[in-house]
Amino acid sequence: MDRNFADPARERLLLDRYRLAERIGIGACAAVFRAEDLRLKRNVAVKIFSPGPTSWESELAILCRLQHPFLVGILDSGSWDDEFEGTRPFLVMEFIDGCDLRTLLARHPGGFTPAKTARLGWALAQGLDAVHSDGVVHRDVKPANILMGGSGLPKLCDFGVSRLHDGAEATIPGVTIGTASYLSPEQALGEPVHASADIYSLGLVLLECLTGAKVFPGSALEASIARLLHDPSIPEWIDTDWRQLLTAMTARGAAQRPTAAECGEALFELQLRQPAHAA
Missing domain, CATH: 3.30.200.20 (Phosphorylase Kinase; domain 1)
Incomplete structure (x- = not known):
């Protein structure tokens, strides 16, 4: 290469x-x-x-x-x-003059403040709402595909494995597409993938932003199997409202997850509840 x-x-x-x-x-x-x-x-x-x-x-x-x-x-x-x-x-x-979220997280091993995470998540949910409203599933939401510019707000990139909801190639049975650490359970199983898969991945990204740690580390096989056996572990110190949202976003049942628009509304509310100096 x-x-x-x-x-x-x-x-x-x-x-x-x-x-x-x-x-x-x-x-x-x-x-x-x-x-x-x-x-x-x-x-x-x-x-x-x-x-x-x-x-x-x-x-x-x-x-x-x-x-x-x-x-x-x-x-x-x-x-x-x-x-x-x-x-x-x-x-x-x-051209985004900055770095990706993966690099930014590496510089902040303890994670981000809830206020900063809510602002970042709100923007990404807004972007995903536009993606899903146009009949597209991204399928690879992860820190490396989130660019951070000078404004401090993210831009989602790399639609190389994305597919239209109604596309003939939306899913190849038994084939896993995406990045192991951020796959939804249905992606890990090679099942049909819909917009809710992006919500699961975004939930893992936001949890990583709050804690500074990848939710499902390890090899591709270990990470893929882990999400089939248990839900993400959300630390007790995380605020109740955050816990409820992240639990819903990372539900193993795709139909139980909120839409991108609903996530955006919840994350906007979470921003409002943060002190002005907490960003």
Whole structure:
């Protein structure tokens, strides 16, 4: 993978407009670069997919229909014809000058204040409500896919494994898609996945933000099995209202979980109950 996205890609000009700079992320089938938009004189993020079959068309279709302040927006798309590797499609997205939530949590091993967690959760619930209202399931809500900009508010990114509710590829029976530590029980079982799976994952993210510890650590197999055997452990010191919300969000029965809109309302109320200096 590193060979496909090595340093020689730097300074390459895409669409006679986007000059690639340093690589800022890499995954199984794509790499993300910071780039300069020479026309509008601003930084953008360019996600370049590896040659061969990828999910880029699905991701493009989903991003084009999703516009929300708490979702990373798409700006352009195209293809890069490499004489050695073949055609590589790419997406141009807004650049978030900050870090992801995973990195931020590593800097705060004790977790965040309830006020900060409620504000972050409210924003993410708002973004997921827009996603779900447009018939999309993200399927990989986790700290690494939550970008934190200068405003302190998050933007959900990486819709590479997302699917439309009514899409023919919404679920492949018996196949698990997502990140083990944040999977819903139905994802761990390879069962049909709906919007409620994102709510479960968001509940795990918020619990991690409050405690500073991953709820289901260990190997992919250990983490997947753990959520099938027991519910997340919510420490007694967490406020009752928080406990009730997190318990509902991480219910093993998908139908028992609140919607993203309901989570947003509850998290907004939790913000209001916090002292002004507690952020």
